[in-house]
Amino acid sequence: LLPVPCSQDVSNGLRSPICCILGHVDSGKTKLLDCIRSTKVQEGEAGGITQQIGATFFPVQNIRKRTKELKADAKLNVPGLLVIDTPGHESFANLRSRGSGLCDIAILVVDIMHGLEPLTIESLSLLKMRGTEFIVALNKVDRLYGWKICPNAPILKAMKQQSKDVHIEFGNRLNQVIAQFKEQGLNTELYYKNKEMGETFSIVPTSAITGEGIPDLLLLLVQWAQKTMIEKLTYQNQVQGIILEVKVVEGYGTTIDVVLVNGVLREGDRIVVCGMKGPILTNIRAILTPHPMKELRVKGVFVHHKEIKAAQGIKIAAQGLKHAIAGTEMHVLGPDDDLEYVKEAAMEDMRYVMNRIGTS
Numbered sequence: 001l002l003p004v005p006c007s008q009d010v011s012n013g014l015r016s017p018i019c020c021i022l023g024h025v026d027s028g029k030t031k032l033l034d035c036i037r038s039t040k041v042q043e044g045e046a047g048g049i050t051q052q053i054g055a056t057f058f059p060v061q062n063i064r065k066r067t068k069e070l071k072a073d074a075k076l077n078v079p080g081l082l083v084i085d086t087p088g089h090e091s092f093a094n095l096r097s098r099g100s101g102l103c104d105i106a107i108l109v110v111d112i113m114h115g116l117e118p119l120t121i122e123s124l125s126l127l128k129m130r131g132t133e134f135i136v137a138l139n140k141v142d143r144l145y146g147w148k149i150c151p152n153a154p155i156l157k158a159m160k161q162q163s164k165d166v167h168i169e170f171g172n173r174l175n176q177v178i179a180q181f182k183e184q185g186l187n188t189e190l191y192y193k194n195k196e197m198g199e200t201f202s203i204v205p206t207s208a209i210t211g212e213g214i215p216d217l218l219l220l221l222v223q224w225a226q227k228t229m230i231e232k233l234t235y236q237n238q239v240q241g242i243i244l245e246v247k248v249v250e251g252y253g254t255t256i257d258v259v260l261v262n263g264v265l266r267e268g269d270r271i272v273v274c275g276m277k278g279p280i281l282t283n284i285r286a287i288l289t290p291h292p293m294k295e296l297r298v299k300g301v302f303v304h305h306k307e308i309k310a311a312q313g314i315k316i317a318a319q320g321l322k323h324a325i326a327g328t329e330m331h332v333l334g335p336d337d338d339l340e341y342v343k344e345a346a347m348e349d350m351r352y353v354m355n356r357i358g359t360s
């Protein structure tokens with residue numbers, strides 16, 4: 001039997017916060033994700049980081065290790081952090097018009113050389129609408145003229161190495177960005193100067209290429225999530241899952257990639273999902289996750305699970321999923337549930353999806 005992914009460890013009753021990365025094209029979203037899951041972190045697959053379906057799981061031990069230099073004495077209680085892999089995902093567009101958010105917390109990436117751009121502002125209104133907490137990664141600090149590279153260093157340590165000119169350019173650009181956020185009605189401040197987290201959003205200067213500020217970003221994400229979202233992160237049995245993608249996979253037919261936000265899912269469970277031609281009622285034939293060995297992953301060899309616990313990125317194989325719609329919620333039909341009611345709930349999402357198509 002293969003080892004169970006670590007995100008199932010919910011011994012202290014908390015699930016992993018789910019994080020997504022938003023921002024303008026080319027601000028560095030992909031690079032930032034690459035950087036935080038960097039395989040350079042010596043042992044194993046980057047110290048327990050696991051590739052899931054549509055998401056990457058960072059165990060808390062890994063985060064602790066990478067943030068050691070920050071000497072944070074705060075206890076990290078969550079099992080880890082689940083970061084959604086594909087920021088430009090269709091489902092995010094769908095989720096834009098939905099009230100319930102998939103993510104507990106977000107990273108809003110801003111290119112320090114460009115400031116706020118159209119898609120930054122669009123992401124911002126999305127976050128505001130959903131009431132999602134976020135942290136600003138003021139990315140590409142290594143592009144400041146004369147920047148001295150300090151690989152993977154906490155940002156204050158890196159700043160200490162910089163010349164007066166770099167400090168001046170940094171200060172000017174930072175102030176500009178803060179002013180632009182202000183124009184959008186938001187107070188922002190460098191995270192280590194921010195005394196009113198919650199009222200004022202935190203900015204973490206980062207480089208996704210050389211890694212400065214990444215420890216700060218990781219620590220702040222986890223600390224902030226567990227400080228302000230204990231209730232939301234307290235593990236619940238009620239299944240909550242969002243479809244990220246609908247995909248045909250050889251040997252499995254049409255499958256749905258789902259972020260299981262809460263609860264336990266079992267093989268054979270009856271699920272109801274929103275479909276183009278009406279609600280789809282089906283039984284889970286297989287619950288799949290990528291193979292832990294990289295070579296087998298590319299061949300599409302999956303690990304089958306009899307049951308799986310949130311928070312996880314999984315693939316579900318079942319009959320009749322052809323017309324399922326990405327960005328909508330997956331419902332599990334319990335023994336006491338009224339089928340018609342659940343079907344109606346599943347189709348609720350259609351309205352939001354249609355609204356979006358109508359407005360885009």
Ligand code: GDP
Nearest residue numbers: 024025026027028029030031139140207208209
């Ligand atoms: P995305 O469109 O937001 O996902 O942006 P990418 O991650 O693809 O990055 C866009 C470009 O910016 C690529 O050429 C990256 O190598 C570059 N880039 C991203 N982050 C940084 C950074 O921190 N410093 C520098 N110098 N370049 C970066």
